[in-house]
Amino acid sequence: MPVNLVAPEARSLLPVAGVELGVAEAHVRKPNRKDVLVVKLADGTRVSGVFTLNRFCAAPVLICKQHLAAGTGIRALLVNTGNANAGTGNDGLARAQQTCEALATALQCQPEQILPFSTGVIMEPLPAERIIAGLPQAIANLKADNWADAAEAIMTTDIVAKGVSRQLEIGGNTVTVTGIAKGSGMIHPNMATMLGYIATDAAVSQPALDALIQHAVNRSFNCITVDGDTSTNDALVLLATGQAGHAELTEADADYLALREAVTEVAMLLAQAIVRDGEGATKFMTIQVEAGQDEAECRQIAYAIAHSPLIKTAFFASDPNLGRILAAIGYAGVADLDVSKLKLYLGDVLVAEQGGRAASYxxxxxxxxxxxxxxxxxxVLGRGEASARVWTCDFSYDYVKINADYRS
Incomplete structure (x- = not known):
C-alpha cells in the first residue's frame, strides 16, 4: 500500500476559473475504467511545459513540443492512459495527430491548439479510434469541479489518485492552484516518469510562467526516483488562465514570488505522492546531503544512494546494513571526497564518522x-555550504511482481 498516502477528497481539489475537465471510459486497454481525459481551457490561457529527456520520447511528447512552439494558443489537453504511444514511429505520430484533429473539430479550434499526452504500455499502436469514440462522452462530462475524476483517469499502475490544491491572495483577489499527477514506476528525472498538470487562475506573463515551471520542477519532480528508469512520456504542464482578476505578474513582482511558492508546494507534494505510491513501496525515504561544495555533487551523492537496489532492498527488510550507503557514497563519482570528514546519520542516529563506524553507534x-x-x-560531507534533497522508496517483492505482470 502507498506510504502514508490516500486519495484526495473530491471537495479538496478546488476548481480553477477557466479550466473544465471531462473523463470517459474509452476502453483504450481495459474496460470499465476512466482512461481518457479532456481538459478544456479558456481562450487566452498561457501554457508552459517540461518534458522527458529520453531520446526515445513518445509521439505525443513530440507533438506537444511542436504545438507549444506554434504559438497559436492552447485550448485543450487530451490525455489517454493504457497506451504510451512510444516506440511507434511515424504511425504513432499520425495516430496522435488524428486524436488532436478530432478534439479540435469538436471544440471548434485548430489541431495545433490541442496538446496530446499518453501513458501506458510502450511499443503498441495507439487505438486512436477508441480515444476518438470516447471524446463525446468526455466533452459531455466537462466540469470545473472534476479534478478528482481527472486524477483517476490518468492513472496506470498507481494505487491511489494524486491531487493537491492551494490558495493565496494576490491584489485582493483569491488565486487558486490545483494540480494532479500520475506516476508509480519508471520514476527518475529528468523528469520523473510521470504526467502532471498544474493549473492556476493567476495572470502571469509567458516568460514568468516559463521561469516558474522550471523553478518548481527542479524542487519537486526532478528530486524523486523510484527505480532509476527515465520514461519516454514524462510531461509536466503549467496552465495560467488569467481569470483571478489581478494585474498580470512578471518575475519582478513581489506577488510572483508568492505564486511561485504555492505552485512549487503543489508540485512538491505531487512529486512526493508519486514516490509514496511507488510500485510496491513500503518505505518513504528522504536522502539529504549537506555541506557539499556545490548542489551538483550533493545531488550526485543523493542519487547514488537513492538508486542503489542493495540499499532499497535493505530498507524494505528493515536491515541496518548501512555499509551499503557508504559504498554508494564512495562510488558516486566525487573524486576528491575526503571520507574522513564525512558523517552519516540514519534519522537522528550517528552511524559513521572519521571514515568508519561511529563509536557511539x-x-x-x-x-x-x-x-x-x-x-x-x-x-554531511564537511566540505562546503551546499545541500540537496532527494525522495525515494524501497524495493519490495511487489515491485518485481507488478512489473513482471504489467502487460497481463
Whole structure:
C-alpha cells in the first residue's frame, strides 16, 4: 500500500476559473475504467511545459513540443492512459495527430491548439479510434469541479489518485492552484516518469510562467526516483488562465514570488505522492546531503544512494546494513571526497564518522529507525555550504511482481 498516502477528497481539489475537465471510459486497454481525459481551457490561457529527456520520447511528447512552439494558443489537453504511444514511429505520430484533429473539430479550434499526452504500455499502436469514440462522452462530462475524476483517469499502475490544491491572495483577489499527477514506476528525472498538470487562475506573463515551471520542477519532480528508469512520456504542464482578476505578474513582482511558492508546494507534494505510491513501496525515504561544495555533487551523492537496489532492498527488510550507503557514497563519482570528514546519520542516529563506524553507534538504534515508514538518511560531507534533497522508496517483492505482470 502507498506510504502514508490516500486519495484526495473530491471537495479538496478546488476548481480553477477557466479550466473544465471531462473523463470517459474509452476502453483504450481495459474496460470499465476512466482512461481518457479532456481538459478544456479558456481562450487566452498561457501554457508552459517540461518534458522527458529520453531520446526515445513518445509521439505525443513530440507533438506537444511542436504545438507549444506554434504559438497559436492552447485550448485543450487530451490525455489517454493504457497506451504510451512510444516506440511507434511515424504511425504513432499520425495516430496522435488524428486524436488532436478530432478534439479540435469538436471544440471548434485548430489541431495545433490541442496538446496530446499518453501513458501506458510502450511499443503498441495507439487505438486512436477508441480515444476518438470516447471524446463525446468526455466533452459531455466537462466540469470545473472534476479534478478528482481527472486524477483517476490518468492513472496506470498507481494505487491511489494524486491531487493537491492551494490558495493565496494576490491584489485582493483569491488565486487558486490545483494540480494532479500520475506516476508509480519508471520514476527518475529528468523528469520523473510521470504526467502532471498544474493549473492556476493567476495572470502571469509567458516568460514568468516559463521561469516558474522550471523553478518548481527542479524542487519537486526532478528530486524523486523510484527505480532509476527515465520514461519516454514524462510531461509536466503549467496552465495560467488569467481569470483571478489581478494585474498580470512578471518575475519582478513581489506577488510572483508568492505564486511561485504555492505552485512549487503543489508540485512538491505531487512529486512526493508519486514516490509514496511507488510500485510496491513500503518505505518513504528522504536522502539529504549537506555541506557539499556545490548542489551538483550533493545531488550526485543523493542519487547514488537513492538508486542503489542493495540499499532499497535493505530498507524494505528493515536491515541496518548501512555499509551499503557508504559504498554508494564512495562510488558516486566525487573524486576528491575526503571520507574522513564525512558523517552519516540514519534519522537522528550517528552511524559513521572519521571514515568508519561511529563509536557511539549501536545497531539496535539503526534497526529501530529502519522499522519506520518514513526515514531520513542524512549525509554531511564537511566540505562546503551546499545541500540537496532527494525522495525515494524501497524495493519490495511487489515491485518485481507488478512489473513482471504489467502487460497481463
Amino acid at each position: 549501536v545497531e539496535a538504534d539503526g534497526a529501530a529507525v529502519m522499522q519506520q515508514a518514513e526515514i531520513l538518511v542524512r549525509v
